[in-house]
Amino acid sequence: MNTTPTHDENPGLAQADDRALKVRAQYEQIEQRVLGRTWTLPELALGFTNDAAYVGRLVLAAERTWGIDGDVDAELRHKLAESLWWVFVLADRLGIDMPQAYEATMDRIGSGLQQTLDGMDA
Numbered sequence: 001m002n003t004t005p006t007h008d009e010n011p012g013l014a015q016a017d018d019r020a021l022k023v024r025a026q027y028e029q030i031e032q033r034v035l036g037r038t039w040t041l042p043e044l045a046l047g048f049t050n051d052a053a054y055v056g057r058l059v060l061a062a063e064r065t066w067g068i069d070g071d072v073d074a075e076l077r078h079k080l081a082e083s084l085w086w087v088f089v090l091a092d093r094l095g096i097d098m099p100q101a102y103e104a105t106m107d108r109i110g111s112g113l114q115q116t117l118d119g120m121d122a
Helices: 011-035 041-062 072-093 098-121
Strands: none
Touching (some): 011 072
């Protein structure tokens, strides 16, 4: 029996995934008009890594070890959300059902951690 959750069992992630792809479709319209094409998978991956790296600098700024202009908390919220958006976009381009992959991964990690905790109690 398949116990892998479906989109119906993950409405929050499924809605976030759907919304991310709608926003990506808008970007693609702009890219098509400006570039005559849409971004390639490597270009999308580079966009993700750029934003994810900036999260690191923002964390340093939140810890007051790196200075930035502007509201650090607002920038962190924005870049973390944008990084999540990139994950949904990349997963879609790679044919990965992100809500399902997330659930399966959390189940596997949670189970392994529980086994470790149970072993520590023995």
